[in-house]
Amino acid sequence: xxxxxxxxxxxxxxxxxxxxxxxxxxxxTLILLSSCSDNKEYETAICALADISGTYAKEKKSxxxxxxxxxxxxxxxxxxLILMTIDSNSFNEENIKGKLKLDYRPSQANKQKINFAKQxxxxxxxxxxxxxxxxxGAMMLCSSHLKSTQAGTQLMFIFSDMKEELKPGIKRSFNKxxxxxxxxxxxxxxxxxxxxxxxxxxxxxIKKWKKRAxxxxxxxxxxxxxxxxxxxxxxxxx
Amino acid sequence: xxxLYIWPQMPFLSITVLIIASMVFLYLARTPMHQAxxxxxxxxxxxxxxxxxxxxxxxxxMQEKNKKVLLESNIAASEQKIAQxxxxxxxxxxxxxxxxxxxxxxIDESISAIDADFQxxxxxxxEAPGWNDAVESIANIKGTASGDRVxxxxxxxxxKSAVDxxxxxxxxxxxxxxxxxxxxxxxxxxxxxVQKIMSEVNTRVELVLETSGKIEKYMAEYEKVRxxxxxxIDMLSSKATKLFVFSIIVITVAGxxxxxxxxxxxxxxxxxxxxxxxxLGMQVSDISALVIVTLEIVLGIFLMEALMVTxxxxxxxxxxxxxxxxxxxxxxxxxxxxxxxxAALAVLRENIAETNAVTTQALxxxxxxxxxxxxxxxxxxxxxxxxxxxxxxxxxxxxxLEVLIESSQHVLNRLLxxxxxxxxxxxxxxxxxxxxxxxxxxxxxxxYIIIPTQIENLVKRKS
Numbered sequence: 001x002x003x004x005x006x007x008x009x010x011x012x013x014x015x016x017x018x019x020x021x022x023x024x025x026x027x028x029t030l031i032l033l034s035s036c037s038d039n040k041e042y043e044t045a046i047c048a049l050a051d052i053s054g055t056y057a058k059e060k061k062s063x064x065x066x067x068x069x070x071x072x073x074x075x076x077x078x079x080x081l082i083l084m085t086i087d088s089n090s091f092n093e094e095n096i097k098g099k100l101k102l103d104y105r106p107s108q109a110n111k112q113k114i115n116f117a118k119q120x121x122x123x124x125x126x127x128x129x130x131x132x133x134x135x136x137g138a139m140m141l142c143s144s145h146l147k148s149t150q151a152g153t154q155l156m157f158i159f160s161d162m163k164e165e166l167k168p169g170i171k172r173s174f175n176k177x178x179x180x181x182x183x184x185x186x187x188x189x190x191x192x193x194x195x196x197x198x199x200x201x202x203x204x205x206i207k208k209w210k211k212r213a214x215x216x217x218x219x220x221x222x223x224x225x226x227x228x229x230x231x232x233x234x235x236x237x238x
Numbered sequence: 239x240x241x242l243y244i245w246p247q248m249p250f251l252s253i254t255v256l257i258i259a260s261m262v263f264l265y266l267a268r269t270p271m272h273q274a275x276x277x278x279x280x281x282x283x284x285x286x287x288x289x290x291x292x293x294x295x296x297x298x299x300m301q302e303k304n305k306k307v308l309l310e311s312n313i314a315a316s317e318q319k320i321a322q323x324x325x326x327x328x329x330x331x332x333x334x335x336x337x338x339x340x341x342x343x344x345i346d347e348s349i350s351a352i353d354a355d356f357q358x359x360x361x362x363x364x365e366a367p368g369w370n371d372a373v374e375s376i377a378n379i380k381g382t383a384s385g386d387r388v389x390x391x392x393x394x395x396x397x398k399s400a401v402d403x404x405x406x407x408x409x410x411x412x413x414x415x416x417x418x419x420x421x422x423x424x425x426x427x428x429x430x431x432v433q434k435i436m437s438e439v440n441t442r443v444e445l446v447l448e449t450s451g452k453i454e455k456y457m458a459e460y461e462k463v464r465x466x467x468x469x470x471i472d473m474l475s476s477k478a479t480k481l482f483v484f485s486i487i488v489i490t491v492a493g494x495x496x497x498x499x500x501x502x503x504x505x506x507x508x509x510x511x512x513x514x515x516x517x518l519g520m521q522v523s524d525i526s527a528l529v530i531v532t533l534e535i536v537l538g539i540f541l542m543e544a545l546m547v548t549x550x551x552x553x554x555x556x557x558x559x560x561x562x563x564x565x566x567x568x569x570x571x572x573x574x575x576x577x578x579x580x581a582a583l584a585v586l587r588e589n590i591a592e593t594n595a596v597t598t599q600a601l602x603x604x605x606x607x608x609x610x611x612x613x614x615x616x617x618x619x620x621x622x623x624x625x626x627x628x629x630x631x632x633x634x635x636x637x638x639l640e641v642l643i644e645s646s647q648h649v650l651n652r653l654l655x656x657x658x659x660x661x662x663x664x665x666x667x668x669x670x671x672x673x674x675x676x677x678x679x680x681x682x683x684x685x686y687i688i689i690p691t692q693i694e695n696l697v698k699r700k701s
Contacts (some may be wrong), residue, residue: 039515065603069602078514104508104523106509106590107590110597114601
């Protein structure tokens with residue numbers, strides 16, 4: 001009975017509604033519906049790669065401090081951060097040490113930030129070290145994670161001396177679009193003894209990485225960013 | 239160029255031959271060429287000239303229409319004002335003159351009291367007995383001067399009685415005067431009362447007269463507008479432009495106020511409304527904040543309509559007083575609710591900002607994360623007050639908004655007319671310029687074929 005009544009009402013409305021008015025209403029509804037979108041293109045996804053191999057393992061605490069004081073506070077509700085380690089075989093899900101996806105409610109987001117900071121402290125306290133340095137593998141894993149977020153801004157922070165030493169038997173080659181839409185920053189790049197002896201070694205190493213990243217579609221490459229400028233850098237990339 | 243040479247090895251000769259050939263050709267084709275150029279001139283320049291004329295006629299029509307619209311809208315506004323004033327007169331008569339009979343009764347009573355007292359004051363006190371005449375008669379009796387003791391004694395007694403009688407009469411007189419003075423002094427408060435009542439009557443009558451005076455003024459204005467003379471058109475036009483400019487200024491300031499209001503509630507709204515979706519690039523929480531601000535303006539419009547300050551919706555103006563009162567209370571209640579919500583959101587905003595600051599400091603590893611509580615409380619109170627007051631201020635936007643809508647019609651029409659006039663001038667100038675160019679081309683053409691033309695003239699003269 002009710003269905004019959006509803007049907008007759010609908011029919012009545014359809015008859016009354018002139019073609020123009022109906023088309024306009026329909027078009028307006030469709031435009032409004034099509035204009036609805038999720039926030040992904042406005043979000044920022046950050047991936048921090050922490051080198052725990054060789055001499056750089058000593059930098060763990062200062063590295064965590066930079067992430068806590070520089071990267072985490074600059075995240076806004078909806079942003080995400082993933083922490084990965086660079087070790088002998090970095091292209092491994094086990095290398096993911098922490099994930100953070102901020103809630104859209106500011107109060108919850110603040111709580112999440114504090115909890116993640118504690119997680120980072122725990123990571124800094126753990127004594128782990130790797131013999132080899134698989135930077136490329138970590139970058140590939142990071143890239144696939146960043147792409148999966150579909151965030152509008154994708155940033156990759158590499159905390160390493162940028163000297164890659166692959167374990168025998170491991171092969172790493174990037175796809176042409178491996179770093180598409182990703183801004184890469186080599187942070188806190190310390191100088192090794194050989195670099196101090198000959199700065200050209202350091203310069204050519206960094207240059208090589210830059211060339212490699214840009215060749216594989218990276219949006220930008222930076223290796224001179226000051227830790228205090230991280231917030232500004234993230235804000236400009238948004 | 240060299241490809242045009244008849245003899246490439248002899249450029250000068252080739253050019254000379256070409257010039258002569260073209261001269262002969264143009265001389266022979268002079269008449270059709272002239273006709274062609276004149277036709278082209280007529281076509282383009284004439285067309286532009288006609289377009290300019292058409293634009294002029296359009297401008298005149300637009301100006302007429304604008305005048306008509308301006309007059310009609312002002313006539314309607316004047317009629318509405320007069321109708322409103324009549325309503326006010328009705329209210330004023332009902333309110334101020336309703337108590338007039340009571341006041342009149344009071345005045346009557348007071349006047350009767352005064353009259354009665356006055357009558358009482360008017361009673362004459364009886365004169366002292368007429369002893370003087372008796373004394374005079376006895377004094378005239380013969381023998382009085384000889385010192386008749388009986389008469390002397392009688393006279394003394396009479397003198398004594400007369401003096402006593404005078405004293406008594408004087409005393410009676412004094413008593414009566416005192417009594418009358420008392421009655422007269424009791425008249426003073428009644429006079430004052432009458433004076434007060436009269437001034438009250440005066441005030442009420444003045445109020446009624448003031449309203450009537452306003453109607454007179456509006457009627458004069460209405461008559462002037464209805465006549466539609468150039469003076470009144472200019473006056474209305476300048477008034478509309480002035481109102482447009484002022485309302486634009488007020489609306490701009492209100493726009494900034496709305497922006498501040500939006501900023502105040504946008505952040506805390508993200509705490510209440512899920513911000514995971516966007517519409518037209520805006521977060522849903524931002525849209526919610528915008529909706530609140532817009533609702534405040536809408537409620538303000540209804541408030542002003544119910545108060546009859548504005549007249550955007552004629553349906554509201556035609557409502558009965560009771561229904562309008564309901565609308566008024568609903569608008570005030572709605573605004574109060576939204577203002578309270580905003581005040582609460584402003585407090586929440588400060589809370590979030592404080593938490594953000596503390597979190598950032600904690601993440602930076604700073605030991606001293608304490609925030610000045612006193613300073614924070616002042617900020618909270620300030621923001622809450624701002625959150626509560628801003629909606630009421632925004633509600634006032636209805637008045638300049640109505641003025642802007644009304645005046646913009648005329649001002650935008652005037653602007654459009656100015657643009658059309660400008661286009662007309664440009665078209666007219668272009669037509670004139672093209673006509674001059676075409677004439678110049680014809681003259682240059684004639685100058686180019688001057689040699690064959692002169693030869694022709696010579697031949698004609700000889701023959």
